Amino acid sequence: xxxxxxxxxxxxxADDMYxxxxxxxxxxxxxxxxxxxxxxRRDMIDGKEVLVATMQVGYKLIRxxxxxxxxxxxxxxxxxxxxxxGPFSHLxxxxxxxxxxxxxxxxxxxxxxxxxxxxxxxxxGGLFDKAVQKYTxxxxxxxxxxxxxxxxxxxxxxxx
Numbered sequence: 441x442x443x444x445x446x447x448x449x450x451x452x453x454a455d456d457m458y459x460x461x462x463x464x465x466x467x468x469x470x471x472x473x474x475x476x477x478x479x480x481r482r483d484m485i486d487g488k489e490v491l492v493a494t495m496q497v498g499y500k501l502i503r504x505x506x507x508x509x510x511x512x513x514x515x516x517x518x519x520x521x522x523x524x525x526g527p528f529s530h531l532x533x534x535x536x537x538x539x540x541x542x543x544x545x546x547x548x549x550x551x552x553x554x555x556x557x558x559x560x561x562x563x564x565g566g567l568f569d570k571a572v573q574k575y576t577x578x579x580x581x582x583x584x585x586x587x588x589x590x591x592x593x594x595x596x597x598x599x600x
Contacts, residue, residue, distance in 0.1 A: 441530065441554040447546055448576045451590035452583045454537035454545035458517040460583050461535060464493055464510060470582045472571040473497040480507075488513045492524065497571075504560070506531065529556045544590075549576055 450457060460466075467474045476496040483490045489512040496505045506526025512519055517538075523531035536548040551572055555561040584590070 441552055442572075443550075443552045444572050445550045446576055447548045448580070449540065449544060449546050450580050450583065451544045452580075452587055453543060454517050454539040456587055457545050457547060457579070457583060458514065458519070458535075458537045460586060461519060461537075461579055462489075462512045462514075464491070466582075467495070470585075471578055472574050473499060475503070487515060508533075523553075527556055527560045528553055530554045547576055547579070 452460075464477055465479060467477045474495055475498045477493055479491050479493045481492040491510050491512070492507060493510055494505055494507045496503060498504070504527045506528060507524040508531065509522045509524055510519065511522075517536065519533075519535040521531070521533035531551075531553040533551045534549075538546040538548060540546060
């Protein structure tokens with residue numbers, strides 16, 4: 441099983457980062473390996489938005505699709521992703537967005553996954569590992585493009 445976890449400070453607010461990452465439809469515009477994403481269903485359950493989405497990832501001639509259940513909880517600024525179908529035997533992903541006193545936030549990101557077949561593991565494993573490790577910086581770059589570029593030092597000055 442592959443596991444990647446990081447807690448990364450960013451200059452953007454926890455609410456802004458949560459909103460940006462909750463817009464899964466935009467992932468193909470900027471997320472490494474993500475070629476397409478289709479939301480198949482949206483429901484509201486106990487104040488949380490629950491959606492089922494299929495993402496297509498690819499690199500050169502390799503293409504795979506997988507479907508997940510995504511639970512968006514704006515009250516706690518958390519996103520939880522559960523695996524439903526595709527090339528994995530296991531996939532779990534969690535996001536937490538923690539406000540910082542300087543106006544920025546900490547992004548707490550966790551993903552654990554394993555591929556169903558050894559062939560897919562050999563072909564996609566290393567590539568997917570590298571892409572996952574770039575996710576936080578890809579989301580931060582997207583936040584800079586959407587909300588304007590800030591640095592952590594500027595975030596504290598903006599609040600003064």
